[in-house]
Amino acid sequence: QVKFVESGGSSVQPGGSLRLSCAASGFRFGAYIMAWYRQAPGKEREFVANITGDGAVSDYAASVRGRFTISRDNTKDTVALQMNSLKPEDTAVYYCKAPSLNFWGQGTQVTVSS
Secondary structure, three states, rough: OOOOEEOOOEEEOOOEEEEEEEEEEOHHHHOOOEEOOOOOOOOOEEEEEEEEOOOOOOEEOOOOOOOOOEEEOOOOOOEEEEEEOOOOHHOEEEEEEOOOOOOOOOOEEEOOOO
C-alpha cells in the first residue's frame, strides 16, 4: 500500500526556516519523481517543488524558487523540503506525493506569523 507520512511542520516567525520530511512506502521509491504541494486556507492545492528519481534535477514554483530546496534520500525512501526566508504567504498544509500515483498523505501544517 502506497503511503506518505509528512512531518516537521511548525509555527515560525517571518524570515525563519523549517525542514519538512516525508517518509514514503509501498512502491519503488527511486523510480518515481517526488513532489511537494501545499494548500493554504481557502485556496486550491498548489505545486511547490519536484525532484527526479535520481535526485539530479529539481524544479520549483516561482513563489519559492531561491528560498526552498527539495532533496531526497533513496536509501531511506525519504524526501525533504528545506524552507528558508519564510513568509506569511507560505502558511499552508504541506504534502508530499509521487505525482503519478493517486495517493496523498495527511500533510503537515506550516504557519508563518509574527
